[in-house]
Amino acid sequence: MAVAHTYAPPRRLPRLKLRAFEPWLYLAPAVTVLLMWTYVPLLQAFELSFYEWNMLPRSQPRYVGLDNYVNLLTLPDMKRAVVNTILYTTGLLPLSVGVPLVIAILTSDLRGPMRNIYRAIIFVPMIVAPIVAAIVWRWLLNEDHGLVNALLQHVGFNAIGFLRDPQIALWTLVWITGWKLIGFSTLLFAAADSAINPTYFEAARMDGASRWQVLRDIRLPLLSPTILLLTMMTFLFGAQWSFVYINALTGGGPLGSTTNVYYLMWEYGFMTMSAGWSTAAGILVFTVLGVVSLGCLASMKRLAVYDD
């Protein structure tokens, strides 16, 4: 065998050339899909944002320059959607970061079988389909017959129009979006917390540090990568996560009180059939998201404390 190997003919040149393409053969499927369905469409969206087009196959897009952008920035629709998007995002932060962080710290000493049972239960909302969550909460919060209002009336309050009152509907949708996240975030914090080297706590205790000092100077800094990660996820995706609930439960109403930029794009695109407006809004949102995520990444590098 070894002898045969010695007499093997030397590698031919064409084969060597082929080698340079080899990694690209492996990359091709993934890159093709992403180019076809993400990057080229992104460029097309940018192009479309300068046109007026009703998306009917036989109609021709008409070039309108910056009109779509000017209209978006001057008409009240976009302004309200932007304000609501900020409300969705900031309203979600306590549910996706604040409360879970507090819970994870309060329960960090829990051990034993109960811990695993809690873990299994509080994760459930994460795997429930968004539309199922929408339907179930629509039933629980129903104005006339829902359980929550039945209880409220039982203790003497008036029924609340959770999805019908323009003052409240947005917060109801924030709650449903957050309901799916609280458990997951809590588990993420708990995992990060239990990864902290316990000798730090011992050392601090020996030095006579108070519980508060341990929390402020050891726990929170070492949890900061997770805090920043979840904050960034909420900034980038919070308003997108709410889309299902807007579409399934309120349709942006009542009185436009629950719409946000993602819902606005959907309305422009597939209800009023103005592709130019929808894509222009999309490009604006994408630009802002890009800036926000760069900011988040920069602050993650600067603020996060790593244990290494």
Added chain:
Amino acid sequence: MTTKSRPPHVAAHAVMLLLSFIALFPVYWMFQTSFRASNEIFSSALWPNAPTLDNYRAVLATMPILGILQNTFLMAATTTLAQVVTGLLAAWALVRWTFPGGRIAHTLIALSWLVPFQVVMIPNYVLATKMGLLDSIAGLVIPNAAAAFTMLVIYNAMRGFPRAVIEAARMDGAGSLRTLMGVVAPNIRAPLASVSILCFISAWNDYFWPLLLIRRVENSVVQIGLQFFMTQEGNDWGLLMAAATLASLPILLIYLVLQRQVVDSFIKSGVR
């Protein structure tokens, strides 16, 4: 660990019990409402007096739910398979070779995660129409056949694989594909399994793309089937809850069996 006796964690248990209640009660309420006859649908009792399967019979009669569940299963399984295969191949290219353009390809794949679907939905819709993918399962799978997240998880798992073993396989004359399938992939089975679970659940629960693509209820997936159903049956709560329960059952069963693995794979994806 410490010799000091700890106080009973009453507060911690109280907090966890409350959180567990908030997480589970809505699901429980869906479940129990689905067994209620219409005459006691508005009762606040925790369990129906006379549980009935009527709502399930009515759902099966008014909506092709079994076909829809089959469509959803087919869609989620194919999407998962496609994402894992494309992710595995792409990750292998980036781990095995250092080559010009490699970094760019890596960044290109990773950043695709930042493009919100709503921004590209119109061009995607136009493309799907041109390719004749409207109202089809293939149309649901093809645009999702590769995903940044899946590729990155596999890439990170693969990078931890000992370089020396890859080199040894190469010395033995194994081609790159054989090294991948015979040596590397079997050794990262655990991360592959957990990323598959994540893919499957998120494909199953996907809402927006099917919403755009699917026209007829026979071709739909559960999320959209439920949406149709909600618009049609409005406030027939027993029926809606039975449909929602049927739609959630497969995922909840997977969760019941693989509870540990599911939670762990979500957590690991978060603390990546």
